[in-house]
Amino acid sequence: MSEIEKMLPWQDSNWFEECAQWLNTSLALHNIELTSEPSMIHSAPWSVVYSAMTNQGIYYFKALCPALKHEPQLAWQLSLWQPNLVQPVLEIDARRGWLLMPDGGTTLRQVLENNPSLDYWKKILPAYARFQQSLIPHRQELLALGVVNRGLQVLPRLANNLVEDRDAMCIGQTDGLSSGDYELLKTLMPKLQNLCDKLARFGIPETLQHDDFHDGNIFMGQDGFKFFDWAESFITHPFFTLVVTLRSIAYRFELDEQSPELHELETLYLMEWQEYGTLDHLGKALDLAMVLGRINRALTWHMVVSSLPEPYRSKEADAVPGWLQLFLEKITPYV
Known part of the structure; x- marks a missing residue:
């Protein structure tokens, strides 16, 4: 297995460019703009999370490994069924296993x-x-x-x-x-x-x-x-x-x-x-x-x-x- 094959997607230097484009587009759909570069706050072999400061507060971008990529669709649907108990989701990309959600507080x-x-x-x-x-x-x-x-x-x-x-x-x-x-x-x-x-x-x-x-x-x-x-x-x-x-x-x-x-x-x-x-x-x-x-x-x-x-x-x-x-x-x- 080559060194590239050993890498997780988010360890590829080009990977986040694609994510950043999606992030900006997703925020723009809701008239939200980034005010600083997103920063990685969590990285594990199965997921990565970025914090994104915007003109309407903090948002979080999460990407998941293939085994867990069902989460965005699930989180989205649960937030619609039970908005009082489930953290809301702003946008998702089900194919790539990405989701974007507002800050939920402490x-x-x-x-x-x-x-x-x-x-x-x-x-x-x-x-x-x-x-x-x-x-x-x-x-x-x-x-x-x-x-x-x-x-x-x-x-x-x-x-x-x-x-x-x-x-x-x-x-x-x-x-x-x-x-x-x-x-x-x-x-x-x-x-x-x-x-x-x-x-x-x-x-x-x-x-x-x-x-x-x-x-x-x-x-x-x-x-x-x-x-x-x-x-x-x-x-x-x-x-x-x-x-x-x-x-x-x-x-x-x-x-x-x-x-x-x-x-x-x-x-x-x-x-x-x-x-x-x-x-x-x-x-x-x-x-x-x-x-x-x-x-x-x-x-x-x-x-x-x-x-x-x-x-x-x-x-x-x-x-x-x-x-x-x-x-x-x-x-x-x-x-």
Whole structure:
């Protein structure tokens, strides 16, 4: 592979010239003008973000890797369906995986640095649950936008394909699976369908699930909180979201996963789903979803990492076996 082939698009010196032209044209459609050169504020193997100062405030340009290029269309549509909860989008280029959005203000993460209170999450999680429910009728439309189907009927097949990718397991490597854990994982794959069927029998409908829902992806503006960064979103069991969310909250507030504080947040979220059962019923569904959701998270990382050129693929490769290891740590009571 040549040095050029190893480059991400945004590392090509000519790449941003094309972006800048689109950015200027997109802003002009809304009578907005740049007042300074855009500056890169985030760069990762899977996305890049530029800040653009204009005569009407700050705007952000985001470009995504091919595996995540469905985000612009998804973000656009969600902002139309739920403008009170989703950060607005000014313009998109779906073919190239570009989007342009206004500044959303301070993130929840920044707010928590000065005021570390769980009260914010006590309001956000119920609202997020209602948001998920509002999208249940739109599942087919979301799939048509390019959102990946990770439903419980297809999850076992996807997981089996993942485990068959031995290179992705990093077997015997420092941050990979041991040979013993890999063999254990293979023996569990035939049982995954029964576990997914068990979760499905709780009767909670599949909908959009934000697989990276944490304090860095929520704006806290004057008109309330708004969700953004939809690249890692799927049609699957809604409770899978809490795998990352609760883990992030536990880390931020130094809480044990069995802490009463996290249990209260779980309950507030589940209370919004009582149309589908009692809190006890929903709690049992959540317990299983918190296990299977780790498989889903491993699949998310595999989707992204496998699309990256070297050396970025190798640098991020440990995330896949890392989440599978977390799955193995929780699966024992169910098999």
